[in-house]
Amino acid sequence: MALWSGRFEDSPSEFAQAFGASLETDLNMIHEDLAGSAAHARMLGEQGIISPEDAQAILEGLEAIHHSMHDGTFEVDPAVDEDIHMAIERILTERIGEAGARLHTGRSRNDQVALDTRMMAANLADEIWRALWTLEGVLISLAKDYDDVVMPGYTHLQHAQPVLFSHHMLAYFWMFARDFDRITEAYNQATLNPLGAAALAGTSYPIDRSKVAEDLGLPGVIPNSLDAVSDRDFLLDLEYACAVAMMHLSRLCEEIILWSTQEFNFISLPDTWSTGSSIMPQKKNPDFAELVRGKTGRVVGDLVGLLVLMKGLPLAYNKDMQECKEGALDAATTLSDCLLVMAGMLADITVNAEVMEAAAAQGFTAATDVADYLAKRGMPFREAHEVVGKLVLDCEKRGIGLEDLTLEDLKAASDLFDDDILGTLDVRSVVEARTSFGGTSSASVAQQLEFAEERLAQMRSLVE
Ligand code: ARG
Numbered sequence: 001m002a003l004w005s006g007r008f009e010d011s012p013s014e015f016a017q018a019f020g021a022s023l024e025t026d027l028n029m030i031h032e033d034l035a036g037s038a039a040h041a042r043m044l045g046e047q048g049i050i051s052p053e054d055a056q057a058i059l060e061g062l063e064a065i066h067h068s069m070h071d072g073t074f075e076v077d078p079a080v081d082e083d084i085h086m087a088i089e090r091i092l093t094e095r096i097g098e099a100g101a102r103l104h105t106g107r108s109r110n111d112q113v114a115l116d117t118r119m120m121a122a123n124l125a126d127e128i129w130r131a132l133w134t135l136e137g138v139l140i141s142l143a144k145d146y147d148d149v150v151m152p153g154y155t156h157l158q159h160a161q162p163v164l165f166s167h168h169m170l171a172y173f174w175m176f177a178r179d180f181d182r183i184t185e186a187y188n189q190a191t192l193n194p195l196g197a198a199a200l201a202g203t204s205y206p207i208d209r210s211k212v213a214e215d216l217g218l219p220g221v222i223p224n225s226l227d228a229v230s231d232r233d234f235l236l237d238l239e240y241a242c243a244v245a246m247m248h249l250s251r252l253c254e255e256i257i258l259w260s261t262q263e264f265n266f267i268s269l270p271d272t273w274s275t276g277s278s279i280m281p282q283k284k285n286p287d288f289a290e291l292v293r294g295k296t297g298r299v300v301g302d303l304v305g306l307l308v309l310m311k312g313l314p315l316a317y318n319k320d321m322q323e324c325k326e327g328a329l330d331a332a333t334t335l336s337d338c339l340l341v342m343a344g345m346l347a348d349i350t351v352n353a354e355v356m357e358a359a360a361a362q363g364f365t366a367a368t369d370v371a372d373y374l375a376k377r378g379m380p381f382r383e384a385h386e387v388v389g390k391l392v393l394d395c396e397k398r399g400i401g402l403e404d405l406t407l408e409d410l411k412a413a414s415d416l417f418d419d420d421i422l423g424t425l426d427v428r429s430v431v432e433a434r435t436s437f438g439g440t441s442s443a444s445v446a447q448q449l450e451f452a453e454e455r456l457a458q459m460r461s462l463v464e
Contacts, residue, residue, distance in 0.1 A: 003086050014079070022322045023076060026084030028329055030069065032119035033084050033112070038062050039215040040107055040195060049205050050102045057099035061092045083322075085109045085116075106205035107198060110229040110317040114194035117325060119216070121238050124332035125187040126463075131339035132180050132245070133459045136173055138343045140452055142351075143169040147442065147449075150427050151266065151356040152365060159363030162427040163440040165351060170445065173452050175248045180459055182241035189237050192220045194228035200316040201225055230316040232306065235328045239303040242331040243296075249338050250296040253289040256345070260286050266356050270348035273341075288345055292338045299334050302327035357427060364392045366402050366425040369433060373424075377416040387413050 005011065012020065026033075038059055045055025065088060068074040074091070081087035086109075093100030143166035153163035193216065196202070196209035202225045209221045222228040259266035269286055277283035305327050313320055367388050374384035391413050395402055403425040410417035423429070435441045438448065 002080065002082060003089060017082070018078065020082060020319075021078065022083045022325070023078055023081055023087065025325050025329070026087075026116075027076075028325070029116040029120040030084055030088070031066075032116040032123070033088055034062050034066050035119065035216060036112060036115045036195060037088065037103060039212045041103055042215060043208055043211045044102075044105055044205075046211065047206050047208055049105055049207070050099075054099040054102050057096050058092065058103050061096040061100060062088075064095065065091055083109070083113075085112050106203040106207050107195065108200075108229075110199050111195050111197040111225075113322075114197070114229050114231070115216075117232070117328075118190045118192070118194065118218075118234060120325070121190040121234055121328060121332075122187055124328065124336075125183050125190065125238060127336045128183050128242070128245075128332060128339070129180065129459070130463045131336040131343070132176055132183070133456070133463045135339045135343040135346075136176055136180075136456055136459060138347045139169050139173045139176070140449070140456060142166075142346060142349075143173070143445075143449060143452070146351050146353065147445070149351055149353040149356055150360045150431055152360045152363065153440070159359070159365050161368060161434075161440075162360040162365050162431050164431060164442065164445050165353075165356065166445050166449070167440045170448055170452055172248070172252055173455075176245065177452075177455050177459075179241060179245035179248060182244060183238070184462070186234060186237035186241050190234040191218050192222050193218045194222045194231075197222070197225035197228035200229055226316045230313070230318075230321075232310055232321060232324050235324055236303070236306055236310070239299075239306055239328055239331045242335045243300045243303045245335055246292075246296040246299040246338065249335075249342055250293045252342065253286075253293040256289040256349075257286045257293070264355075264359075266352055266359070268350040268352065269345065270350075272348065273345035288341055292341055295334050295338055299331045302331040360427045361401065361403075364395065364402055365427065366430045367392055369425065369430050370402060370421070373421055374414055374416050379414065379416055 002008075002011065011017075041050070041055050041058040041062070044050045045052050050058075065074060076084070076087040077090075081090060089100065089103060092103065146165045146169075149165040150162050151165045151168060152159045153161045153168070193209060193213035195212050196207050213219070213221050222231070256267070256269070258264055260269050269284070269289075271284075273288050274284045275287040277285065306324055309320060309323055370391065371381065371384040371388040374387060375381040379387070391402065391405065391410070394409075395405065407417065407419055407422060410421060424433070432441045435444055438444065
């Protein structure tokens with residue numbers, strides 16, 4: 001019999017009961033439910049709303065349920081337990097009697113599920129922090145291990161200007177650092193106490209909501225009871241942060257997949273993070289990177305699903321909201337797993353430095369530098385652009401690179417050219433010339449690396 005069966009003369013069919021249940025998903029927040037109930041019971045006892053003996057019995061009962069989960073004697077019953085809140089209250093009351101039936105005083109499942117979901121979101125954020133931190137560490141190691149490797153930098157996937165491989169890796173570092181901040185914001189939004197809102201309007205019992213918040217380590221209390229039970233924005237924040245992080249992973253995966261093709265051959269994937277083909281014996285496929293790229297769609301779907309779920313809901317609680325948890329769990333666990341997969345894979349890639357450097361020299365990637373040379377000698381940049389464009393065209397026709405031009409060739413294009421241009425057009429000189437803050441010269445990248453390491457240390461303080 002359901003805990004709300006009093007006003008009913010008949011019960012839902014087994015099928016309807018199963019359809020309305022959230023028990024399976026709720027198994028992910030048992031600990032949160034037990035902790036929330038314990039804080040509520042302690043407060044009820046301290047406020048004299050229930051007797052100290054009843055409060056004590058409830059606390060011991062909840063503790064025993066916690067232990068019974070580990071020894072396998074905790075048994076939910078899908079035939080009667082609609083959700084984890086009802087299951088725990090039923091088991092508690094069966095075990096300790098009347099005191100258990102007093103636990104729900106001044107509380108509703110509406111504020112209870114809001115609290116549990118918030119604490120679950122905070123735990124998911126914590127897991128993501130760890131995984132992000134792990135990946136960030138790998139990106140920094142790659143930037144350090146390959147600090148003198150030059151690769152082509154691209155725009156429109158066409159060779160643009162040479163960059164350091166470290167610089168490229170650190171670009172991802174900063175993307176994931178922003179993800180870390182977004183997860184932190186979601187965590188901050190989640191860790192507020194909705195309990196005490198009861199069904200929607202608050203309660204006539206002399207409860208102390210701050211006490212419950214303090215007990216649970218939550219820094220604040222939601223000031224409006226209607227908002228407390230009807231808000232799922234903290235899940236939107238979490239899922240948005242997950243979707244953006246997955247989008248970042250997906251971009252990285254796309255590069256990994258391209259770089260490991262025969263055409264690029266910039267990197268080789270470790271055997272441990274590659275798969276073969278059932279028919280083509282020679283194949284070594286980047287399945288894991290493809291799968292992470294693919295899972296991005298799912299996580300974006302989770303975010304959109306929640307936005308659509310919430311968009312038409314009147315205040316306050318609506319059963320629709322029961323659907324909010326699965327997407328959040330899926331988004332967060334998918335992201336955590338994907339971050340760890342990428343960390344594992346990237347830690348063991350082989351960087352084919354010579355191939356990258358040779359590619360960086362292709363495609364006239366020093367052209368901007370030649371134009372800058374002329375501009376620094378007084379030619380308006382737009383004019384210099386035109387002169388160098390013509391030089392490139394000429395080189396292309398002759399099948400040579402800009403660095404192969406003689407001083408005579410150059411002087412024929414502009415008498416501003418002098419012999420100091422020679423020897424500055426190789427990819428390394430071009431890279432080293434970019435000394436601006438955040439640029440790709442080894443000095444700038446070394447400075448950037450210092451900032452990144454500071455940032456990693458800050459992240460560490462949150463994951464510990
Ligand atoms: N299982 C429900 C959920 O996940 C708990 C809240 C139920 N409240 C209600 N009034 N039916 O949303």
